[in-house]
Amino acid sequence: MPSNEIQPLLLRVADGDAGALAELYDATAVFVFGILRRMLWNTESAEEVAQGVYIQVWKTARGYDPGRGSAWSWLALLTRGRAMDRMRADGSYRDAIADLALHQPDPIDPAGPPRSDAAHIQRAETVREALRAMPGDQRRALELAFFGGLTQREIAFRIDTPLPTVKTRIRTALTRLRERVASVPQA
Amino acid sequence: MIRPAVMSDDQFEDHAIGHLLRELDERGEIAFQEELARRGAPGHATLRELREALGQLALAVAPAEPVMKPISASE
Numbered sequence: 001m002p003s004n005e006i007q008p009l010l011l012r013v014a015d016g017d018a019g020a021l022a023e024l025y026d027a028t029a030v031f032v033f034g035i036l037r038r039m040l041w042n043t044e045s046a047e048e049v050a051q052g053v054y055i056q057v058w059k060t061a062r063g064y065d066p067g068r069g070s071a072w073s074w075l076a077l078l079t080r081g082r083a084m085d086r087m088r089a090d091g092s093y094r095d096a097i098a099d100l101a102l103h104q105p106d107p108i109d110p111a112g113p114p115r116s117d118a119a120h121i122q123r124a125e126t127v128r129e130a131l132r133a134m135p136g137d138q139r140r141a142l143e144l145a146f147f148g149g150l151t152q153r154e155i156a157f158r159i160d161t162p163l164p165t166v167k168t169r170i171r172t173a174l175t176r177l178r179e180r181v182a183s184v185p186q187a
Numbered sequence: 188m189i190r191p192a193v194m195s196d197d198q199f200e201d202h203a204i205g206h207l208l209r210e211l212d213e214r215g216e217i218a219f220q221e222e223l224a225r226r227g228a229p230g231h232a233t234l235r236e237l238r239e240a241l242g243q244l245a246l247a248v249a250p251a252e253p254v255m256k257p258i259s260a261s262e
Contacts (some may be wrong), residue, residue: 035245069235073242080245081209127247146244151210167201174204178240 007071014061021058031072032079038147039083053082080146087149123181130180138173145170194222203234207241 006027012020032053036046056078064074131139144155152170156163194202202219205211211219223230 031246038248068231069238070242072246073239076242076245077207077238084209123243124247127243131244131248142244145204145208146241147248151208152205167204170204171197171200174237174240175200177244178236181240181243182236 006075007066010057010061010064010071010074011066013057014064021054024057025054028072028075032075035076035079036083039080039149040086045086049082049086053079056082084149126180126183127177130177134173134176138169138176141166141169142173142177193225194218199226199230200233200237203237206234207238 006024009020009024009027013024029050033046033050036049036053037043040046040049053075057075060078064071068074134142140159141152141155144150144158145152148155150158152166153163155161156166159166199219199222202211202215202222205215206219223234226233
């Protein structure tokens, strides 16, 4: 499914269309599950949290505002939020995940997974190119912040780096990404 | 009338990132929302671009795998 085609589905979900929720699920579950696997490192946990993601989509889709961003980004950040809730509910689990993320040799896999539609392939490849071109310390800080679920302060502590440096790395990395993403036409 | 910004651009972006990553405390969130209101459309555009970059990051690098049980909207 091309990138923007989930927006009408999400808007139908916001209107209480249960059929649209099923269609949205079919169109996005692989991506949602991928984010959750990446964050939780556990298929069973990812499956559990994924159920919660779609329940939350059903309950909060009315709050989605197309003027504030794409439906994909809304869903991706909602998914991350549910994973964060899961991590925070169990501090030791979160610590273990953070350790895993910290000690992975190259947390963001620049090769990435294959995608099934042209729009996603192009955008994903653009993002991966930007990641490949990024200094490793910036890429790692971004990974730890987004997928590792660590605050910037926690990252600074764990990698023994001043907080302002960590913030600069993440800000610079995201600036590069947003410039690249903005250069790719919407599908 | 456009009010003068209190934060530098870098500070604003740091706050925007903290907002999107859900790591601002209450005080930080209030400061961010005030600055966002001050900046108006350009501030919202920056926030939107950062949100989009994070969303695309997630979609681009998260491993996708076959999924899982069907859901019910009535849950």
